[in-house]
Amino acid sequence: MASGPNPVLMTLREAYALLAVDPATASSTTTRAAFRAQIRRVHPDTVQSQELQSAAAERTRTLIEAYQIIKHAGYARPVTFARPAAAPTTDRALNTPYGIAVDGDGNVYVADWGPRGFQGIRKISPSGTVTNLAGGVPGYVDGPALRARFYQPKGIALDAGGNLYVCDSGNGAIRMIARSGVVSTLAGSRLTGYADGVSAAASFLFPHGLAADAAGNVYVADMHNNLIRKVAPSGAVTTLAGRYAPDSHAGLMAGRFADGPGPRALFHFPQSVAVDAAGTVYVADRWNMRIRAVSPSGDVTTFAGSTRGSDGAHFVSPQAVAVDGDGNVYVADLHRIRKITPTRDVSTLAGGRHKGNADGDGEDARFNAPQSIAVDGAGNVYVADTFNRAIRRITAAGSVSTLTLRFAST
Secondary structure (H helix, E strand, O other), X not given: OOOOOOOOOOOHHHHHHHHOOOOOOOOHHHHHHHHHHXXXXXXXXXXXXXXXXXXXXXXXXXXXXXXXXXXXXOOOOOOOOOOOOOOOXXXXXXXXXXXXXXXXXXXXXXXXXXXXXXXEEEXXXXXXXXXXXXXXXXXXXXXXXXXXXOOOEEEEEEOOOOOXXXXXXXXXXXXXXXXOOEEEEEEEOOOOOOEOEEHHHOEOOOXXXXXXXXXXXXXXXXXXXXXEEEEOOOOEEEEEEOOOOOOOOOOOOOXXXXXXXXXXXXXXXXXXXEEOOXXXXXXXXXXXXXXXXXXXXXXXXXXXXXXXXXXXXXXXXEEEEEEOOOOOEEEEEOOEEEEEOOOOOEEEEEEOOOOOOEOEEHHHOEOOOOOEEEEOOOOOEEEEEHHHOEEEEEOOOOEEEEOOOEEXXX
């Protein structure tokens, strides 16, 4: 089934980061040169498989999008956000569902945001009723949930106590929504970058995904720093794995992959994390096209995926990862949902090579670049089908349906 282009969901600050341009010294000449250098590194014509060519083409479109955003802004310094005059008074559809989590009662939580309108967390009851749990207009404010403000919330995760953690990507912060309904900042601040430390002394660079373990530790895919970070319940942030290497989004290049002890390992655009009962952290290492495993001590190995042309399973663009109680790992891989057993057998649970919007069984179903997945205790996989603006559910047998949503009055 055909589908339209993905909406533009990139800020000026992100555009500069993707082209590896310093906004303080940017000019039309330096920005154009950086853009051309990045495009030359993609080289989609040298990629052997059709699917990898598709991934490279997607990357090229992202670089073009970034360049156009900077040109349109007149090479201005990035601003944090343009605040709407007031919060929307009604909601009748999801904006862009980017993060998803599910609790033991069957409630689904969605990080939802778009260029306009609501930016925050939605709650979907088992009957499909949608309410706004936290957030409103974009911004950065702690406090009571519906007075709190977020900017581009992405990954979300629940802990054993029912607290919800949010990757507030545009604000460079890890936020917590307590069961009491109060939002606080666990770590980070609007001063994006890279620094370990406690609470506001720590910094992240567009963190994208997170997961919480049974002890209340939060693991963060610090995507543009190419690191996996750990946040203790006290707010103390350390680097669990990865060598600091701010991402230039520079195509399918070599040199950003290495297994080994934490400080020596290399990631390339780690977008999502999940943690199992033993404390192993699984990473959707997007541009290395692999699923990595990080031990509690920080040692990094490749759990699934391999270099094109070699034996073993291949991934195109692993965007999200989740793990169930039996140790099965689920991956949103471009337009497919894949399953990896504890013995590392990889299969396609649902979806196919091409994007679309269709329910059905297994490979007859279609998705459009879902950015987050979650799994419940019964083995159902919930999918934030981001660019279809829908929430999908996949049974353990691979049958896909779209949740019917009813938006409560606001």
